[in-house]
Amino acid sequence: MFSPTSAMTVETQHPGDDAPANPPLVTIELHVNSAVWTLCVEPRMTLAEALRGPLQLTGTKIACNRGACSACTVWLDGVPICSCMMLATDVGTRSVTTIEGLASGEKLHPVQQAFIDHDALQCGFCAPGMIMSCAALLERSPQPSADDVRAAISGHYCRCGTYPHVIAATLDAAKMRRA
């Protein structure tokens, strides 16, 4: 786990820049997992790149980088979004929650624990995004049906084919949360 100080400044450069215009870096504040980060970034940096690069929150994965696989899912004000399709400079004052922000200290979120209990990941690359979608579902619908879980994870690709275990894990996590 990372413990950001209240303000950090990190400058980033992208390789292969060939555009003649060179707009200035902009300073932004990102509210991530209850911490506030001050970053100096290029306007073209995506939220996913900001999380994984300067913030070193590498739990969020980038796979397709086109919003087609949902591996990069984080919450924006509690709502799941693809962080690869959101510019870091467009987040504004909205709060970002990543997979690193889900556990309370050493205690895993019920969905994280249920994913372990139900063997709901194999290679694990889709798991952080999948868990963010399933945890968001339980926030808005504490007693979901299997179809609710299917709808919640409908944007996710898991090429290991863990879907049945993900559904079982999420339904179990819902029970754990109510217990």
Added chain:
Amino acid sequence: MNRFALAGAKTIAEAATAASATVATAMTTPPERMGYADLSVVKAGGIDLLDLLKEGLLAPSKLVNLRDVPGLDAVAEEADGLRVGPMVTLASLAAHPLLQERYPALVDAVAGSASPQIRNVATLGGNLLQRPRCWYFRSHAFHCLRKGGGHCFAIQGENQYHAIFNNMPCAIVHPSTTATALVALGATVELKNAAGVTRRLMLEDFFVPLERDLQRENDLAPQEILTAIRLPNLPPGARMAHIKQGEKDSFDWPLADVAVLLDLDPGGNCTRASVFLGAAAPVPHRARAAEAVLTGRRIDEGVAVQAARAALQGATPLSKNGYKLLLFETLVHRAVLKAIV
């Protein structure tokens, strides 16, 4: 992605003034002008725009962000219908009680678009203005007709997802499923330009057919902002359905989608019919022959079958998309029957 600046507009006028290009005009701007200070495009949710930028299909120097322009993300009730702001996300549109009550078929279309994550960010305006999904158009390697080149690669190439109507000399299909439902219910759009001039037109007329222009799908001009989508009140006898068929159920662009709106008189006869096919042509395709079959008739299984056959009149499928004929025939048949249930 190229380097660009992100500017936040505070008013519609400010955004319109700053937007020197539409995405379509920016994509056909000569390369030597790309990236310089005079090429700025509007960003709504940014989903399609980021996709195009990441593929290197346009290189604006500035994005004009509509996020903080007040009033663009509201659904408001007006005397003659609902006014939907272009920045309303697909997710909030699909969850809106007034839409669910009055336009359930539109909600079907919106809720069936993209994935939950994308619907949480993608806007209605951006959905209507998104560029086509043709893989030649989306690939930097193919300088196709729609990007200012001299050749459509789909017509002799991999055209299984392409148009079966009006597909010469460019075979794209319009990418918006929501548009199919909106044109069927007679939605209008409102556009404001930098000079403060407001245009209102039927959404159906806002879309640009090939014979008018090969390089854009809609009539949006540079320095113009889509400011509202208006949904008319439907008469009490109106019945509507939208059905989409993709290759997979989870999320996908449609292989085919159909929207049907029928006005039924108290005796159950159809007094007016709108039948639109999505993913069939470069613009949402009005199936006039199917509308003619339905109008004046009491709708039953036999009439639905006749209308479905008529809907495919004039189709000119390409080498690999003939399967769409049967698909559309089935969907029109089902949509007509679904509408009257």
